[in-house]
Amino acid sequence: MKFGSHVSIRNGYLGAAKQAAAMNAAAFQYFPKNPRSLSVKDFSIDDATACKTFCAENNLESIAHTPYPTSLTPKSDKKKENVVQSLKNDLEIADACGSIGVVVHFGKLINDHDPLASYRLMINMLDEVLDEWKGTCKILLENTGGKPGTIGTTLEELVQVRHLSEQQEKIGFCLDTCHAFASGLWNGQNWDEVLENGTELGYFEHLKAIHFNNSKYAAGSGKDRHANIFEGGYIRLEQFDQLMQTTDLTDVPFILETPKEVVSHRKEIKLLQERWG
Numbered sequence: 001m002k003f004g005s006h007v008s009i010r011n012g013y014l015g016a017a018k019q020a021a022a023m024n025a026a027a028f029q030y031f032p033k034n035p036r037s038l039s040v041k042d043f044s045i046d047d048a049t050a051c052k053t054f055c056a057e058n059n060l061e062s063i064a065h066t067p068y069p070t071s072l073t074p075k076s077d078k079k080k081e082n083v084v085q086s087l088k089n090d091l092e093i094a095d096a097c098g099s100i101g102v103v104v105h106f107g108k109l110i111n112d113h114d115p116l117a118s119y120r121l122m123i124n125m126l127d128e129v130l131d132e133w134k135g136t137c138k139i140l141l142e143n144t145g146g147k148p149g150t151i152g153t154t155l156e157e158l159v160q161v162r163h164l165s166e167q168q169e170k171i172g173f174c175l176d177t178c179h180a181f182a183s184g185l186w187n188g189q190n191w192d193e194v195l196e197n198g199t200e201l202g203y204f205e206h207l208k209a210i211h212f213n214n215s216k217y218a219a220g221s222g223k224d225r226h227a228n229i230f231e232g233g234y235i236r237l238e239q240f241d242q243l244m245q246t247t248d249l250t251d252v253p254f255i256l257e258t259p260k261e262v263v264s265h266r267k268e269i270k271l272l273q274e275r276w277g
Contacts, residue, residue, distance in 0.1 A: 001244060002026040002061060003212075003272040005256035005265035012044070013051035013097050017060055023266040024273070027061040027253030029209075032093035032102070035067045038086040043093050052098030061253050063140065063174070063209045064094035064102045072122040073107030080125065087129045087139070095135035100208050100253075103140045103174045106152030106161075118151055123164050130167035138172045140208055145179030147222030153183035155194075159201045172206045176257075177243070178213035178227075181235055184220035188235055191242040204248045212254040212272075228258045230271055237275070244276045 004027035007019045013030070020028035033041035055062060066087065074080040090102045111117040126139060141161065144152035151157065162171045180186040186194050198204045214233025216225035227233030229240065243249060254272070256265055263271075 001250065001272075001276050002253040003256070003269050003277070004028040004061075004253060005258075005260075005269060006030065006065070007265075012047045013093075014047055014054055017051045017054045017058075017062070017097075020060060020062075021054075021058050023269050025269050026059065027063075027255060029063050029065055029103070029255045029257075031067060032064045032090045032097075033067065035065075036069065037067055038069050038082045040085055040089045041093065043096070045096055048093060048096035052096065055098050062094075062097060062099040063253065063255065064090060064097070064099050064137075066090050066102055066104050070104060071107065072104060072125045073110050073118050074121075074125075075110070084125065084128050088133070091129070091133060091135060091137050091139070095137035099137055101138035101140040101172055101174075103142050103209065103211075105142050106144045106158065109151045115151070119157075119161060119164075122161055126161070126165045126171065127167055130165075130170045133167070133170055138170055138208065140172045140174040142174040142176055142211070143179050143183070143185065145176065145182035145222070145224030148184040148220055150183065150222065153179075153185055155185070155198050155201055155203045159203050162206065172208040173203060174209045174211060175207055176211035176213060177235065177240075178211070178215045179224060181215045181219050182217060182221055182224050187219040188239040191239070191246075195246060195248070199248070207248075207252055210243075210249065210252055210254045211257050213257050226258055228263045229256070229268060230263070232262065241276075 004025035006029045016030045107122045214227035216227045217223040
């Protein structure tokens with residue numbers, strides 16, 4: 001299995017890759033720019049290329065994560081334009097770094113009287129961002145961790161948004177285990193059902209990354225609070241075993257977004273490798 005964690009780009013993209021390698025990780029995630037801004041970054045192509053080369057030489061895989069303000073359901077035309085330009089910038093950076101894709105959170109409900117409005121806007125946003133995109137890096141749609149029934153909590157929604165996009169070949173998925181647990185998609189007991197449904201829908205065929213997080217709250221709570229894999233969470237190790245025994249996930253990178261203040265990512269990656277490596 002390919003285990004890694006989110007790392008900082010404080011020392012550049014190459015520095016991020018070296019940080020991951022120093023933890024004996026097989027993969028890592030990073031913010032391509034300031035995580036709190038949609039500003040377009042004039043990045044160093046030399047640094048990004050060096051990152052790509054280093055990863056190829058050290059069998060490292062990476063994914064990028066869009067800044068926090070990124071939304072596929074923006075509330076204004078100005079915000080929409082900013083998000084579109086920012087996402088294009090994220091793709092350029094991630095592609096130069098040799099990353100698999102850029103993770104984007106599923107959108108939110110924008111109209112109580114017309115629930116389909118959110119999906120139409122998301123598809124429009126994705127098409128606008130990807131229309132002229134020629135790189136290999138993909139947009140990776142991430143499931144949300146809201147209460148059961150909240151937008152973005154089912155595999156059907158994720159698959160359908162991709163299917164209805166004119167650029168579907170440029171879109172993949174990122175599964176967050178905490179989000180899946182919090183939303184009731186995966187309750188710890190029904191992985192076989194999730195796997196069967198996802199396989200029939202074609203979800204797992206396009207799954208490119210997993211955010212590997214435990215949950216501080218019970219299944220179906222609708223609370224997105226990450227916990228460490230081995231302590232402080234409601235998802236038991238034997239429930240995580242079900243994922244690890246899934247052959248469809250063998251080549252998918254598992255990226256920790258767990259509280260490193262409790263257990264360092266270096267130690268947690270070591271524990272993951274000892275149990276499932």
